[in-house]
Amino acid sequence: MIHSLFLINHSGDIFLEKHWKSVVSRSVCDYFFEAKEKAVDPENVAPVLQTPHHYLISIYRGKLFFLSVVQNEVPPLFVIEFLHRVADTIQDYFGDCSEAAINDNVVTVYELLEEMLDNGFPLATESNVLKEMIRPPTILRSVVNTLTGGSNVGETLPTGQLSNIPWRRSGVKYTNNEAYFDVVEEIDGNYTYDLATKVLVWDIGKLNPQKLPNLRGTLTTQSGVPKPEDNPSIQIGLKIQQLAISGLKVNRLDMYGEKYKPFKGVKYLTKAGKFQVRT
Numbered sequence: 001m002i003h004s005l006f007l008i009n010h011s012g013d014i015f016l017e018k019h020w021k022s023v024v025s026r027s028v029c030d031y032f033f034e035a036k037e038k039a040v041d042p043e044n045v046a047p048v049l050q051t052p053h054h055y056l057i058s059i060y061r062g063k064l065f066f067l068s069v070v071q072n073e074v075p076p077l078f079v080i081e082f083l084h085r086v087a088d089t090i091q092d093y094f095g096d097c098s099e100a101a102i103n104d105n106v107v108t109v110y111e112l113l114e115e116m117l118d119n120g121f122p123l124a125t126e127s128n129v130l131k132e133m134i135r136p137p138t139i140l141r142s143v144v145n146t147l148t149g150g151s152n153v154g155e156t157l158p159t160g161q162l163s164n165i166p167w168r169r170s171g172v173k174y175t176n177n178e179a180y181f182d183v184v185e186e187i188d189g190n191y192t193y194d195l196a197t198k199v200l201v202w203d204i205g206k207l208n209p210q211k212l213p214n215l216r217g218t219l220t221t222q223s224g225v226p227k228p229e230d231n232p233s234i235q236i237g238l239k240i241q242q243l244a245i246s247g248l249k250v251n252r253l254d255m256y257g258e259k260y261k262p263f264k265g266v267k268y269l270t271k272a273g274k275f276q277v278r279t
Helices: 026-038 076-094 099-104 106-116 127-133 139-148
Strands: 002-008 014-019 048-050 055-061 064-070 178-194 199-203 233-235 239-241 263-278
Touching: 002 026, 002 076, 014 026, 014 099, 014 106, 026 048, 026 055, 026 064, 055 076, 064 076, 076 099, 076 106, 076 127, 099 106, 106 127
Parallel strands: 178 263
Antiparallel strands: 002 014, 002 064, 048 055, 055 064, 178 199, 233 263, 239 263
16 A cells, blocks of 8 residues: 655754665656745645656655655555554654654664555554564663664564554553543634734634633744744744633543443643744
């Protein structure tokens, strides 16, 4: 199904590639780069592009593009979901889905990709299964592998593959029964800097401005980076724990068909979608 995977940074450089069925030339990415140049911002690049011989299916995560090359027509959402699983796995293993984290752990990344796809078809995508096959990196393990030429690949088959619930190992028993539910809200909007009042003004549809959080921060640029243009637009990523910005609250949570009385908990999270500050 998936022939190749290219990881592309924000500058448009291919810094990692993985091929399963056959090696696909990097030139196939030129169609993607053309679409990227025409897009207003990276998130507006079409997720599915058709070329004369391939389909290019991509996602944008953490200022990185995960671009897959498919030769035959397939359900695009199936491929998109797999690409998100790859990004989630990298985030889970290394604590950050970034170019630096991938380059620092490139061997482990290749080992993970080898297990996640078998001849181009998704095989193992659950984190607990992968961690039994590919041990997460630690400083000590990295030093030992460097000195002995070892790897992070485990020597036993994962027990999660034998479980009816793929994200949980087989034979697991808990003394406490708990159920947690996450309420995740994503906001799209922008700030406008008001020169009368010198404050940032919200523009997020019908939400009550009195209920919106106050944000403060400092913008810094890397050394050697050209000075930004006057009044640049800035994309912001944010997460606010234990807050539902719409005011949504869960007042009651009932569970049926269980003889025990489990603990029930609800967690709220507000995060940024397409969120922009216009200076």
